[in-house]
Amino acid sequence: xxxxxxxxxxxxxxxxxxxxxxxxxxxxxxxxxxxxxxxxxxxxxxxxxxxxxxxxxxxxxxxxxxxxxxxxxxxxxxxxxxxxxxxxxxxxxxxxxxxxxxxxxxxxxxxxxxxxxxxxxxxxxxxxxxxxxxxxxxxxxxxxxxxxxxxxxxxxxxxxxxxxxxxxxxxxxxxxxxxxxxxxxxxxxxxxxxxxxxxxxxxxxxxxxxxxxxxxxxxxxxxxxxxxxxxxxxxxxxxxxxxxxxxxxxxxxxxxxxxxxxxxxxxxxxxxxxxxxxxxxxxxxxxxxxxxxxxxxxxxxxxxxxxxxxxxxx
Numbered sequence: 193x194x195x196x197x198x199x200x201x202x203x204x205x206x207x208x209x210x211x212x213x214x215x216x217x218x219x220x221x222x223x224x225x226x227x228x229x230x231x232x233x234x235x236x237x238x239x240x241x242x243x244x245x246x247x248x249x250x251x252x253x254x255x256x257x258x259x260x261x262x263x264x265x266x267x268x269x270x271x272x273x274x275x276x277x278x279x280x281x282x283x284x285x286x287x288x289x290x291x292x293x294x295x296x297x298x299x300x301x302x303x304x305x306x307x308x309x310x311x312x313x314x315x316x317x318x319x320x321x322x323x324x325x326x327x328x329x330x331x332x333x334x335x336x337x338x339x340x341x342x343x344x345x346x347x348x349x350x351x352x353x354x355x356x357x358x359x360x361x362x363x364x365x366x367x368x369x370x371x372x373x374x375x376x377x378x379x380x381x382x383x384x385x386x387x388x389x390x391x392x393x394x395x396x397x398x399x400x401x402x403x404x405x406x407x408x409x410x411x412x413x414x415x416x417x418x419x420x421x422x423x424x425x426x427x428x429x430x431x432x433x434x435x436x437x438x439x440x441x442x443x444x445x446x447x448x449x450x451x452x453x454x455x456x457x458x459x460x461x462x463x464x465x466x467x468x469x470x471x472x473x474x475x476x477x478x479x480x481x482x483x484x485x486x487x488x489x490x491x492x493x494x495x496x497x498x499x500x501x502x503x504x505x506x
Contacts, residue, residue, distance in 0.1 A: 193433040194343050196385040199350035199378065202251040206348060209250045209283065213238045215493070221463050225476075227483040229492045232360050233464075236352060237472050241303070242499035245276035245339070251348030252337055253280045254445040260286050263334035268292070268322035270371065270423035271300035272471070273339035274500050278282055278309035278338075288329060290319040295423040297469070297500060317418045318372075319428045340374030341431035350378025356493055357386060365391040365488035369474035369497055370445065372427045373403055373434040379495075380441035391472045393485055394438065394445040395478040397453070400426040406435050421450050424471040424498060446485060452477040453499055457503030460496065469500025 218231040225231060240246040253260070264287025267277045274290040281288035288309035292301065294316050304311050315326040329336040338345065352375070356366065366383065368376045376394050383390050394406050395403050399420030406412045414429040432436075438445070450470065457473035459480070460466040475494035479486065 193437060194347045194350065194378065194381055194474055198343065198347040199354060199382045199458050202247070202344070202347040203351040203354055205254045206247055206351065209240070209424060210247055211239055214356060218464070223459065223463065225479050225483065227365065227479070227486055229486055229489040231479070232491060232493045234352070234356055234495045235466070236495060236497045237468055237499035241272070241275040241279045241298060242425050243272035243276065243472070244352055245272045246279065247351050248345035248348035248374065249273065249276035249280040249337060252342060252344040253284055255344050257284065259418050260284060260335050260495045261333050263332040264288055265337055266291070266325050266329050266334040267337040267339060268318060269326035269339055270318050270426060271296050272424050274304050274309070274311070275300060275307070278304045278307035278339050281309065282307045289334060291325040291328070293317050293423055295421055295426070297423070298492045299501065301473055310354065317426050318423070319430065340372030340434060346374045346378040347445030348378070349375045350382040353379040353494070357383060360491065362491050363387065363390055363493055365393060365396060365492045367393045367475035367478050367492065367494050369425060369471045369495070370394045370396045370403055371425045371471065373428070373430045373438055375497065377434050377437040378443055384441045391443045391489070392441065393478065395426050395474040396445055397422050398446055398449050399448045401447055402427050402430050403435065403438050404447055406430065407439060407445060416431065422453060422470045424469065425474065446478050446482050448474060448477040448481055452481055454502060456480060459503070461503040466496060467499055467501055467504055468496050469498040470502050472496045472498035473503065
């Protein structure tokens with residue numbers, strides 16, 4: 193689907209429009225995580241629009257900026273990709289129409305509208321919203337930006353992997369949230385091409401185990417139902433190309449509950465004053481629940497990939 197060269201090209205392309213987000217050693221904790229490795233947080237929640245999605249959406253636009261029609265850009269999103277597309281369309285001077293499921297967080301809808309996007313709530317999970325977005329694209333001619341099954345989007349997300357390797361010496365393991373799989377596919381491509389020894393662990397909700405179930409079956413499958421309330425990580429079916437990358441380059445996918453992610457977001461707020469949404473806290477939830485997965489590691493990176501108020505006041 194993509195190569196390291198695609199990711200490197202994406203970094204040069206998007207650099208003027210995105211941020212190089214910081215890393216922070218997780219030290220002096222009141223309630224440390226139950227393993228001995230040094231924990232480093234990659235604070236991608238400080239990215240433009242509050243998540244890594246700004247990287248992929250901007251790369252998609254810049255690589256084909258002449259291809260944006262008068263009808264503008266359309267997508268379907270659980271929240272963070274919609275924000276990124278709304279911001280990208282605003283920067284391009286184009287219209288944006290974002291289809292979202294009913295589980296989307298209201299503050300994310302408000303922020304999309306703040307970027308002058310039209311937001312339409314359709315269905316109770318992403319695949320239903322996506323069908324509506326595709327129908328809108330067919331009817332109006334709007335350019336459809338897929339949140340994960342697009343090589344340019346995946347390459348943009350992969351730029352995070354380049355940063356992580358440059359910022360964290362001696363990295364042994366990386367823990368990453370999974371929705372549709374575009375983020376972990378881009379990261380795995382960029383990191384494994386340079387450091388095949390780094391262990392990459394994906395995290396999915398118990399109520400949306402799309403890639404975990406596919407890996408277990410040995411083929412891409414479609415879930416019968418999605419029950420997670422975390423809209424940004426809920427996806428009934430991934431893309432075949434994404435599945436193949438994950439199958440080859442991701443070492444393991446673990447499952448956490450929605451409550452695990454809520455407790456992890458509260459932990460991030462309590463320990464560091466970091467306001468992460470539930471997907472942003474998924475890596476911490478996994479490390480709290482499955483500490484044995486990083487046994488023997490000396491340095492572990494938890495990607496805090498999205499901002500939100502979920503843990504504040506908990």
